[in-house]
Amino acid sequence: MPTYKAPVDDHLFLLNDVFHVERYGNLPGFADATPDTLEAILSEGGKLCEEVLAPLNVVGDKEGCKRNPDGSVTTPKGFKDAYKAFCEGGWGGLSAPAEYGGQELPFVVSSAMQEFVTSSNLAFGMYPGLTSGAIAAINVHGSPEQKQTYLPKMISGAWSGTMNLTEPHCGTDLGLLKTKAVPNGDGSYAISGTKIFISAGEHDLSDNIVHLVLARIEGAPMGTKGISLFIVPKFLVNADGSVGGRNKVQCGSIEHKMGIHGNSTCVMNYDGATGFLIGEENKGLNAMFVMMNEARLGVGIQGLGVSEVAYQNAVAYAKERLQGRALTGPKSPDKPADSIMVHPDVRRTLMSIKAFNEAARAFMLWTALHGDVAHRSGDEKLRKSSDDYMGLLTPILKGVLTDKGFDNAVKAQQMFGGHGYIEEHGMSQFVRDARIAMIYEGANGVQAMDLVGRKLPREGGKALMAFMGEVAAFLKERSADEQMKPFVGPLQASLGHLQQASMWLMQNGMKNPENAGAGATDYMHLMGLVVLGYMWAKIARAALDKLKSGANGAAEKMNAKLITGRFFMERLLPATASHLAALSTGAETTMALSAEQF
Known part of the structure; x- marks a missing residue:
C-alpha cells in the first residue's frame, strides 16, 4: 500500500x-x-x-x-x-x-x-x-441572483459543479460544437446535446450538481463567436433555494479509462434540459475561460502532486531494497547486500525527480501569488502586470509540470523494478493517473501552441520581456556573490538560450507559421526549464540567507536544498541548449513527408 x-x-x-x-x-x-x-x-x-x-x-x-x-x-x-x-x-x-x-x-x-x-x-x-x-x-x-442562488451551496460543498465543453466530434476546436439552446420564453433555455469526458458529471457526493454547459443559441453565428454559457443544474432550484424537480440531464454512461477510476467521467445527455444564460449571449467562451484557466493551473498542480507521491514511495523502497554492492565497496557489510540507494544511477533518478518537485512547487506557489495580486490588488498597474504573468505562465505550468510529472511517475516506478509493474505497490496507478493530466484541459501540444501563438506576441511580447527582465535583474544583483555562482552562471546561460529562441521564433515564425508550430513544444520546455532554474536560484538565495542567520535548526535541510539545486543546474538545466538546437531547425523536415509517407 x-x-x-x-x-x-x-x-x-x-x-x-x-x-x-x-x-x-x-x-x-x-x-x-x-x-x-x-x-x-x-x-x-x-x-x-x-x-x-x-x-x-x-x-x-x-x-x-x-x-x-x-x-x-x-x-x-x-x-x-x-x-x-x-x-x-x-x-x-x-x-x-x-x-x-x-x-x-x-x-x-x-x-x-x-x-x-x-x-x-x-x-x-x-x-x-x-x-x-x-x-x-x-x-x-x-x-x-445566480451568485446568491448557487455560490453559497457550492462553496459549502452541498452542491458541486462541472464544466461541459467536449462533444463526440469536437474537443479543442469548440467552434464545431452542436449542443443547442432554444429560448423557452421565460428567460430560460432548453439545452439539447451530448457532452463527453465530463469529469464528476454524475455522482452521489453532493445534493445537486451544477453543470456549466457551452451551447449555441438558435440563430447564433457559427464558430466560437456564437457560443454561450449556461447553468444547467441536475435538480432545478426552487424560489426558496431548495432543491426541486429533476432536470432533463442524465449520465448516459461512464467512460472506461486508463486511470483516475475513482472519478466518474461521464457521457452527459441533455434532452431539453432547463438552462440559464451566464453573461452575454455568444460570449460563453469568455466566461468559460475563467474556469478553464483555473482548471489548467489545477492540472499543472496534478502533475506535481503525482510526481511528489511517486517520489516519496520510490525513496522509501530504495532505502529498504537490498540489491548488489556499492561500487566503492560494501556499505552494509553486516547485510547480504547494500540498499539500492548506494548506486549512482538510482541516485541520479531520484535526484532528478526531487530537483524537479521542489522547483515545480515554487513555480506553482509563485504563479498563485501572481494570481492573488491580479485579483486582489488595488494597484491597477500591479494587477495588470500579474495578470500578464498569469497568461504567460499558465500554459507552461500546465504543459511542463504534467509532462514531467508523468515522466517522473515512470521513473519512480522504475525504482521498483518488476515490483513496480505489478499492482501490489501502487506505482502502476500513479503512472496511469498521471497520464490524463497531459491530455485534459487542453492537450500539452495545444498549450505549447497557445504559448507561442497567443501568449508570446500579446502586446508586443510585453509579458515575456518582463519575465526575462526580472530574471536578468536577479542575476545581476547576485553576480558578485561567490556562493551563488553555481546558480547564477547556468541560469545566465539558459536565459540566453531563451532569448535566442524567442528571437528565432519572432523572425522565422512570421515568415512561416509552421516554424512556430514545429518548435512550440521545445520552446515551452525550454522556457519551463528557465522558470524552474529561476525558482532554484531564489530558493538557493533563501537557503543561504537562512544559514547565515543560524538556520534555526534547519541547517541540514538548507544544505540539502543547495545540493539539490546544484544538481538541477548541472544535470537538468543544460537541456535548454538541446531545445534551442531542435527548435532552430525549423519545420522543413517535420512537414516534408506527405500523409501517405507516414
Missing part, C-alpha cells in the same frame, strides 16, 4: 523564506495568513490528506464508479464520508468569497492544499476541484 506525507515544511519555507508572503499583507485575505495560521492550515489539511484521502486512493482505483440503471452513479466505498469530512472542514471554500460563505484566504493557500489533495487522491480531488472552477466562473460572470 503506497504512503504519503504532505510536504508542509517545504511549503512553509517557500511561502515564508523564499516568497516572503508577509509582504502581501496589504492585499485582502493576506492579513489572516500569518505564519502561525499558515502552519496550522497546512498541517491540518495535510493530516486530512494523509489519514483520510490517501488510504482511499487504491480503493477508488480498484472499485471505480458504478452507473446504476436509473442513470445515477455510486462512487467508491469511503468517498462519501471523505467528501463530508472535506466539506465540514471548509477545505473547498478556502479562497472563496466571504460574502457567500468562503474564507477568502489567498489563492496561494488553496493551491498548496490542492497539491496535498492531488498527491493523496487525484481522482477524489477532481470533485471539489471542478466545483472550484465553476465557482470562479459564476462569481465573475454570473448575475447577482
Whole structure:
C-alpha cells in the first residue's frame, strides 16, 4: 500500500523564506495568513490528506464508479464520508468569497492544499476541484441572483459543479460544437446535446450538481463567436433555494479509462434540459475561460502532486531494497547486500525527480501569488502586470509540470523494478493517473501552441520581456556573490538560450507559421526549464540567507536544498541548449513527408 506525507515544511519555507508572503499583507485575505495560521492550515489539511484521502486512493482505483440503471452513479466505498469530512472542514471554500460563505484566504493557500489533495487522491480531488472552477466562473460572470442562488451551496460543498465543453466530434476546436439552446420564453433555455469526458458529471457526493454547459443559441453565428454559457443544474432550484424537480440531464454512461477510476467521467445527455444564460449571449467562451484557466493551473498542480507521491514511495523502497554492492565497496557489510540507494544511477533518478518537485512547487506557489495580486490588488498597474504573468505562465505550468510529472511517475516506478509493474505497490496507478493530466484541459501540444501563438506576441511580447527582465535583474544583483555562482552562471546561460529562441521564433515564425508550430513544444520546455532554474536560484538565495542567520535548526535541510539545486543546474538545466538546437531547425523536415509517407 503506497504512503504519503504532505510536504508542509517545504511549503512553509517557500511561502515564508523564499516568497516572503508577509509582504502581501496589504492585499485582502493576506492579513489572516500569518505564519502561525499558515502552519496550522497546512498541517491540518495535510493530516486530512494523509489519514483520510490517501488510504482511499487504491480503493477508488480498484472499485471505480458504478452507473446504476436509473442513470445515477455510486462512487467508491469511503468517498462519501471523505467528501463530508472535506466539506465540514471548509477545505473547498478556502479562497472563496466571504460574502457567500468562503474564507477568502489567498489563492496561494488553496493551491498548496490542492497539491496535498492531488498527491493523496487525484481522482477524489477532481470533485471539489471542478466545483472550484465553476465557482470562479459564476462569481465573475454570473448575475447577482445566480451568485446568491448557487455560490453559497457550492462553496459549502452541498452542491458541486462541472464544466461541459467536449462533444463526440469536437474537443479543442469548440467552434464545431452542436449542443443547442432554444429560448423557452421565460428567460430560460432548453439545452439539447451530448457532452463527453465530463469529469464528476454524475455522482452521489453532493445534493445537486451544477453543470456549466457551452451551447449555441438558435440563430447564433457559427464558430466560437456564437457560443454561450449556461447553468444547467441536475435538480432545478426552487424560489426558496431548495432543491426541486429533476432536470432533463442524465449520465448516459461512464467512460472506461486508463486511470483516475475513482472519478466518474461521464457521457452527459441533455434532452431539453432547463438552462440559464451566464453573461452575454455568444460570449460563453469568455466566461468559460475563467474556469478553464483555473482548471489548467489545477492540472499543472496534478502533475506535481503525482510526481511528489511517486517520489516519496520510490525513496522509501530504495532505502529498504537490498540489491548488489556499492561500487566503492560494501556499505552494509553486516547485510547480504547494500540498499539500492548506494548506486549512482538510482541516485541520479531520484535526484532528478526531487530537483524537479521542489522547483515545480515554487513555480506553482509563485504563479498563485501572481494570481492573488491580479485579483486582489488595488494597484491597477500591479494587477495588470500579474495578470500578464498569469497568461504567460499558465500554459507552461500546465504543459511542463504534467509532462514531467508523468515522466517522473515512470521513473519512480522504475525504482521498483518488476515490483513496480505489478499492482501490489501502487506505482502502476500513479503512472496511469498521471497520464490524463497531459491530455485534459487542453492537450500539452495545444498549450505549447497557445504559448507561442497567443501568449508570446500579446502586446508586443510585453509579458515575456518582463519575465526575462526580472530574471536578468536577479542575476545581476547576485553576480558578485561567490556562493551563488553555481546558480547564477547556468541560469545566465539558459536565459540566453531563451532569448535566442524567442528571437528565432519572432523572425522565422512570421515568415512561416509552421516554424512556430514545429518548435512550440521545445520552446515551452525550454522556457519551463528557465522558470524552474529561476525558482532554484531564489530558493538557493533563501537557503543561504537562512544559514547565515543560524538556520534555526534547519541547517541540514538548507544544505540539502543547495545540493539539490546544484544538481538541477548541472544535470537538468543544460537541456535548454538541446531545445534551442531542435527548435532552430525549423519545420522543413517535420512537414516534408506527405500523409501517405507516414
